[in-house]
Amino acid sequence: MRKRDSSASRAASIEVQIAQLHDFDLTGLRTCWHNEFGHTAPKHLTRFLLFRVLAYKVQADRFGDLDAGTIKVLEKAGGSEGRSAVVAKGLASLDQRRFVAPPGTVLVREWDRKSHRVIVMRNCFSWNGKTFDSLSQIAFAITGTKWNGPRFFGLRDRRSKTSTGANE
Numbered sequence: 253m254r255k256r257d258s259s260a261s262r263a264a265s266i267e268v269q270i271a272q273l274h275d276f277d278l279t280g281l282r283t284c285w286h287n288e289f290g291h292t293a294p295k296h297l298t299r300f301l302l303f304r305v306l307a308y309k310v311q312a313d314r315f316g317d318l319d320a321g322t323i324k325v326l327e328k329a330g331g332s333e334g335r336s337a338v339v340a341k342g343l344a345s346l347d348q349r350r351f352v353a354p355p356g357t358v359l360v361r362e363w364d365r366k367s368h369r370v371i372v373m374r375n376c377f378s379w380n381g382k383t384f385d386s387l388s389q390i391a392f393a394i395t396g397t398k399w400n401g402p403r404f405f406g407l408r409d410r411r412s413k414t415s416t417g418a419n420e
Contacts, residue, residue: 270307359405363394
């Protein structure tokens, strides 16, 4: 029972610390940063990012930080110029959960109670009788705001058939 009380009080103290961080203004967060990391905060970091990093640090100190594999990848990324490009490509490949539709595929998206059909061509996309270089351009034409085109049409983050397995 004591362990539960102890872990509950630890969690509560983390919540209190994060709530206190949330109440600080930019100057207060910069002071906390200096106290926590021993150097001044980067000038380009906004209040929002300072708060996020400090809140993460509070939790990481209490519950543990990143696993060893992730730390290795990040350390490699911080290494020499040539190596960081290789690591960046490796990280990008880890995030490749995109589905590339073959030419001839018709993508359908409903927006503002209207159905929009896009035909995937070899090097471009066709919508309303016009060709576009990217799905993002079409999403912008439909909505009037910037969108990630593959995400707008439901292609982003879809796993390919070869990557699905019993362990996922």
